[in-house]
Amino acid sequence: xxxxxxxxxxxxxxxxxxxxxxxxxxxxxxxxxxxxxxxxxxxxxxxxxxxxxxxxxxxxxxxxxxxxxxxxxxxxxxxxxxxxxxxxxxxxxxxxxxxxxxxxxxxxxxxxxxxxxxxxxxx
Numbered sequence: 001x002x003x004x005x006x007x008x009x010x011x012x013x014x015x016x017x018x019x020x021x022x023x024x025x026x027x028x029x030x031x032x033x034x035x036x037x038x039x040x041x042x043x044x045x046x047x048x049x050x051x052x053x054x055x056x057x058x059x060x061x062x063x064x065x066x067x068x069x070x071x072x073x074x075x076x077x078x079x080x081x082x083x084x085x086x087x088x089x090x091x092x093x094x095x096x097x098x099x100x101x102x103x104x105x106x107x108x109x110x111x112x113x114x115x116x117x118x119x120x121x122x123x
């Protein structure tokens with residue numbers, strides 16, 4: 001599970017810094033530590049495979065600036081999130097990661113400033 005949480009947080013970080021991140025890649029992709037483990041009788045989809053699958057679903061092209069208020073952990077925050085919106089700002093997608101190993105995440109969404117929020121186009 002730690003691999004999935006790390007991978008999702010990494011992808012959120014890439015998204016959040018889309019204006020600076022030109023490309024991100026994962027190596028190795030198969031076996032060793034990759035999302036797929038292939039063996040003579042078939043293959044196994046590891047936790048990172050499912051993260052990548054969820055992240056490959058339609059994401060919107062603009063990253064919306066925002067703040068996350070959350071309980072601190074020993075290192076970093078317990079909740080990681082990044083929001084994206086459509087060009088016309090009528091659609092919003094949020095990718096959230098609960099980094100706490102035992103507690104459910106609690107969050108509150110406020111959309112009152114979405115129209116004034118800065119959005120960075122992802123290419």
